[in-house]
Amino acid sequence: MSPLDRSSDRAIYRQIADDLRADIRTGAFGPGDRLPSESDLVARYGVNRRTVQHAFGLLIAEGLVYSEHGSGRFVQGRPPVRRLASDRFARRHRRAGQAAFTVDMEQAGRVYDPRNDVEMLDLRVGAPPDRIEDRIGDGPVLIRSRRYIVEGLPLQLATSYVPLDVAEGTAIMSADTGPGGIYARIEENGHRLTRITEDVTVEVAAEGVQRLLRLPVGAPVIHLVRTAYAGERAVEVCDTFMNATAFELSYELPAR
Amino acid sequence: MSPLDRSSDRAIYRQIADDLRADIRTGAFGPGDRLPSESDLVARYGVNRRTVQHAFGLLIAEGLVYSEHGSGRFVQGRPPVRRLASDRFARRHRRAGQAAFTVDMEQAGRVYDPRNDVEMLDLRVGAPPDRIEDRIGDGPVLIRSRRYIVEGLPLQLATSYVPLDVAEGTAIMSADTGPGGIYARIEENGHRLTRITEDVTVEVAAEGVQRLLRLPVGAPVIHLVRTAYAGERAVEVCDTFMNATAFELSYELPAR
DNA sequence: AAGTGGTCTAGACCACACG
DNA sequence: GTGTGGTCTAGACCACTTC
Structure with missing residues (x-):
């Protein structure tokens, strides 16, 4: 995980999404693995929970991650x-x-x-x-x-x-x-x-x-x-x- | 526009999106028309601005609406x-x-x-x-x-x-x-x-x-x-x- | 200058899952 | 019960557009 660049033009939620995406692509999290929870990431990055949710929104739209209410967010498995x-x-x-x-x-x-x-x-x-x-x-x-x-x-x-x-x-x-x-x-x-x-x-x-x-x-x-x-x-x-x-x-x- | 049903299972942001979608489909807003601004809708529905944004997020994802920073949100034109x-x-x-x-x-x-x-x-x-x-x-x-x-x-x-x-x-x-x-x-x-x-x-x-x-x-x-x-x-x-x-x-x- | 959307924070209540 | 995500509010600062 790389630290956030607060002065960057790139929105915080996008930087967080970039980090998680990279972790998934490199295999740090494999198919089916649970990703860090919202509160983990809030603590890690020092941002608001809504910002973390915004980041996950991107990854979910990309089909890279899915969400289970009450349980967590997970890496989506199989290729098309x-x-x-x-x-x-x-x-x-x-x-x-x-x-x-x-x-x-x-x-x-x-x-x-x-x-x-x-x-x-x-x-x-x-x-x-x-x-x-x-x-x-x-x-x-x-x-x-x-x-x-x-x-x-x-x-x-x-x-x-x-x-x-x-x-x-x-x-x-x-x-x-x-x-x-x-x-x-x-x-x-x-x-x-x-x-x-x-x-x-x-x-x-x-x-x-x-x-x-x-x-x-x-x-x-x-x-x-x-x-x-x-x-x-x-x-x-x-x-x-x-x-x-x-x-x-x-x-x-x-x-x- | 129909009033919100606060007791409904359907999330507020979805109800607002439903309203706007219906207004577009019926032609109340035509292609290229500017939709009501965030503050208009905040006043009309009595909700928070973020909730209105969430609703627009859906319509934008559907390709029905596009957003112009500083200018407004507009009905997307032409069929596929x-x-x-x-x-x-x-x-x-x-x-x-x-x-x-x-x-x-x-x-x-x-x-x-x-x-x-x-x-x-x-x-x-x-x-x-x-x-x-x-x-x-x-x-x-x-x-x-x-x-x-x-x-x-x-x-x-x-x-x-x-x-x-x-x-x-x-x-x-x-x-x-x-x-x-x-x-x-x-x-x-x-x-x-x-x-x-x-x-x-x-x-x-x-x-x-x-x-x-x-x-x-x-x-x-x-x-x-x-x-x-x-x-x-x-x-x-x-x-x-x-x-x-x-x-x-x-x-x-x-x-x- | 005034209005618009883009982003972020702080805090809250809720529903669902798991042990 | 505790932790998880889903939603909503209140308020703020910023960037962009229009007049």
């Missing part, structure tokens, strides 16, 4: 999962019985078991919300909301919308969609997928999302809307919120 | 630019003399002139940094750093690395790369592009990036690393930081 968009939907994976998320986690070397680590939040027939209706039409759809938990941390919320006539009579209607996931069932039902689009934005997590992903207030999330087409028809829209610090999205484009 | 990744590198655009960024801005209806709105930050021959060397090899490269300004706002920083033998003798070496941009010149020089990869992460802006993009402290940026291949060889790596609230990334994938 690389999500190979152009490979994860490959038919060969579906044939091998693997859904896309499982492919990602396996390639990232994470411990993930689709039988235990997916929570069904909602499963019903209904009308699509407005911004999904633009993509999939206004007929009745099957709505599947689920939360993916990896190594104890919720990484992703996904809500799939499938036109009822596409889903009906398949395992898409039930909690367990079977090997290869939704896309395998859609293709078995006679809709051969031709192309998939993904639209990616970065947003600050709304309150529901923030709570379900166990994120700090103000944390960014990746909002990804995927649309799968069979010919000209959209046969699935998947609305996904991902922990922004936990993923790297990887795409391959043709150079037409 | 949709960046059609699968189309923007199409050869037909290069043939038409348009670089990828120009294609995006034109499709988004933004006022942008590549002759005035690109600042060259760096243009030299050197060694690639480590994380780029992994992609492009350790030979000498041409390094081009530029900042893209749209309607007065810096939206993107991009640093291109091109192996010197690919760039030499072309307009890539000079400030103005000519119609169709770098990729047009690379292809003219005998390297036909075969594929492009893009790796996307979300990060909190480091200080240099934050200043150059005129972002608030702690703001998220999209970090996009694009690699262009001619056959097996990487002929350009472009390291890009984008204002995360200003872009929507749009991809199309084959359903192989």
